[in-house]
Amino acid sequence: VEQRSGGPHPRLLDFGFARRLTRTARPWGGSVRWAAPEVFGRQRREVGGAADVFSYGRLAFFALTRQKPLEGLSERAIGAIVRTSQVPALAWPLSSPLIDRCRSLTEQTLRPDPAMRPAMAEVHVELAAWPECRACSPPGRGP
Template sequence: LIYLHSRRPCVVHGDLKPMNIIIEPRANGDFFPKLLDFGLSRTVTRHARLNGGTPCYVSPEVVQERDYKPRPMADIFSLGRLLFTVASGRRPLARYKPGEIVQALKGGRVHDLAWMPSADLLEKQRPIIER
């Protein structure tokens, strides 16, 4: 993601979610995450538009703004939702249907993430993930 966002012009992935990441084992025993599925990605240009994304991971402005111009911050929002999934083992906003999430976002509401009561260990990460 840092690589995509550091390019000039910048590239926005547009659909960060667990299904679009593969973990590749390295010869030294480490693991390296790789992004997949660049179908919604856009190079940030004057005429580029970003539309779509997975409702429980998409940033509000992608849904709210009619002619949303891709910006790296949309990916950063999705990364926070992805980190929630990694930290909790749960899909964000799992109690809502995709259409309910989209309607809430269109109405200017962002549902809070449902943290488990036993997530004390994750409290230090919570401000980063929710930002």
């Protein structure tokens, strides 16, 4: 969702990472700035939908603040931190009504433990309940 002078507007993005799932498919690609810690961490964890929820949280932070996540750190520095299974806190700018509303949900999606992150369906339900997001729903597809 992008903020314009007339209010929120939905925008669809395609990152080009889609591929066919097979029994031998392995996680790949991406940037440590946007990826969940289990994707690049030393602990061998199964990478599932929770990794996408984490990346959504980082993308939401970027859309809300116009700042790259962990902007002051190099990819190398972020990688060193992530390999210890830590998730550095994001530097949120001064508050605004929209940021205050979204920050709690976004931080839930960025929890270090994948099992503690909400499912994307839960994120959708919460967003759909917000009056600001109802205006973004296609006709007949409201909450």
